[in-house]
Amino acid sequence: MSAGFLFSIVIAYFLLLLAVAWKTSKNSNNESFFIGNRSSNWMLVAFGMIGTSLSGVTFVSVPGAVGASQFGYMQIVIGYMIGYLSIAFILLPLYYRLKLTSIYGYLKTRMGMLSYKTGAWFFIISRLVGATARLYLVVNILQATILDSFGIPFWVSTLIILFMIILYTFEGGVKTIVWTDTLQTTGMLAGLIICTIYLLQHMNLNITESLDAMRSASLSKIFNSDVNSKSYFIKQILAGAFITLSMTGIDQEMMQKSISVNKLKDSQKNMVSLAFIMVVVIGLFLYLGGLLHLFAAQENIAASGDALFPTVAVQHMPPAISVIFIVALISALFPSADGAMTALTSSFCIDIAGLNRRSDMDDKAKKRFRQTVHLIVAAAFLLLVLIFKWIDSKSMIDIILRLAGYTYGPLLGLFAFGIFVKRRPNDKLVPFVCFIAPILCFLIDENQEAIFGNFKIGLELIILNALFTFLGLFIISKKVSIAELEQDSVH
Template identity: 30%
Template structure:
């Protein structure tokens, strides 16, 4: 690591923040701040979705999967595409039915304020935990960089710095700044991944591909292991991945906010479907990076290389093996990509705070000026709050991608279940949906806590969490809804009664 790399990192971070603010302009209203005036092109939203859902987790986490295992993680991408198609034609039309600022406004329209608030508050705390882990993912390469320069700040100090810097441009520019910065960052770190592969190929040749094939690391489909507890099994990846995508991209405000910022429903549908194809390509690139690193380091374990976390393997290669300047640019891309995810979360969290919580607690409607002021204060508060979970999870030794997805999956099933339950079950009332939602979250939380902190083994793979939550929501909510008459039958009875009178 040389001084030029550090200068490149600083220059890039300053330039992306400035460009994001320059492209966004100063926002003066809620629709502009949270939805970019509904005037963002579909391709920019598409790339922003990909950058947000993967970011630093993809860059440093996915290469570890093929480095230590194989490329079977790519199965998940097939499920993601399937889930996105369902979102495009089944869920998106309902979000565009009216001037909705958040995904949970639909639940408010269907069940009332209590359900909208329940979903909104749950989203706030789940996103806080999951993206606190993403802040940790950004801190990992930065810690490797600073240690190479003889500086040891520690993870806590690094997460504080990242949070404060990201708050700045999100506070001013809103979702428009976030989306345009996402586009630039995604292009950079994908090009950086390809550059890493080319550097290894020019140094060692392509013999590592043959060695990887002989070692079984090119296995794509995993059929033999348990389809329930096997985290890499084909069924869990395809079906579980499809439901996971429906939950994460159809009921999570961080993605839905982008889709609502498109110019039309058709453009939003195009953005969500194409993003699935882009994700598969991106997964393939970084899984190939992991195989290249496996060949470069001659099959050594991360511990053999003196690393404290498996996720540090790619940052180590960037610092040690890439040419000066290129290593700084790629590390800057990793940091900026992680910050883009954080800024996306801040924008989504502040919009949900204003619309789904504060707006429902107030007796009078929130004006644009009031909402903008509350949203900006919420941006600051949530940005600082990310520091806590990043500090809590830094001692976790598991793969950081699986950890983040597992935490998010705890509530995804309940959120998706509530949406589908409201659409399909016409008898259901707000209390039915609220109780079913809470029970679904509790069931998934039980399996997560048992795996991570009690028994230490997987009972239910994280890919199944959303589907399990949907099933629990439908069963519990369906049983509770039997107390009420069918709305169509009730309307017919009321009509018959009025005609008799």
């Protein structure tokens, strides 16, 4: 199939996104950009959040990683489910009670302005790095399969894609993204199902036979019982739970969609539904990964890791399936960037610049400020994608989850301390605690063998990071009365 035809598919898909954006961004303002006027349909939010939670990393890296880790990722997914349920019944009631536009507003009422700013900055760093890593992966695949044939440099490809995202998020923000994410999730899941069916038919296998073949090829093991391994199942489940609490529950991008739903009960339905859907969907991605490895062995395909699925889909499947793969891939691309750009813009405007509190600016000036920030965020995306291109890792999902341990850990510690401890930290010292905790984790990570011997710490590094933050906050805090805490929750 020609690169020109595949490129026309990308353009057609983008025009569809623009049409949705034009329809949903009419009469938009800062309130609709930040939280969708709190009128989003919970079912649309739940379905769209599948695409945001998965992104191109899950679409490509999870199937590709089956050759190295079999179905071990399902251990983390079990933890994800625990995390989603905790968000539904612990964090969401808190956010709705305080009527937050930015969830980091909680830190201001509970601890102080510097704690609030620190939490917001850690989110900005975390989401900026994570979202650009996801974006890099998909742009890199599009570059190899389509854009290289036109002689377009990688940086130009990234710039064009970011420009596309700016066009359909510039006005509507969350109000638009709730709808575009729904469209994109549909495209991604359609690609997953159709590619799975094709591989089964091509290899003349039914589901039972394929699972037997995966078992024989040592591709389907889920649980690791070696307590010293980084992949030990209890470590992975705990890590999954805390990663979800961090990357969803205290992440402005994910939560601004949930709190855009009018009622707490409906928002909780969204989160509980997402918990069960994610187990099924990621299970299907792992199953597809097993099929891809069986197919690669049968056809003597040398590709592995992140390159396996694109190679099979574009070079070894019928043209119609290749088109479906490209549609699914770009459906995975846009949710990983559009929501992040919107959330980063929202967090900087509200949390760092205090746009909602500015009485010296009228609505037009505030809108211009927000749009300027949106463009600056896009420029930061471009820079970081180019850095990831320079690093050029074979498995981006490992990098993303590892970085999350360092950047989200302090956020998790801040929220845990605020929710579970009846003490108030010295606000001026909070930033120091939050920056020291990741440094301690890095030193431990680099000297694991000397400290723990054969015992290895993996993704549960995020728990250790949060614990260091929590203990540091406890040391610099003093006890406060229940009446003072209740006053915090009111304000």
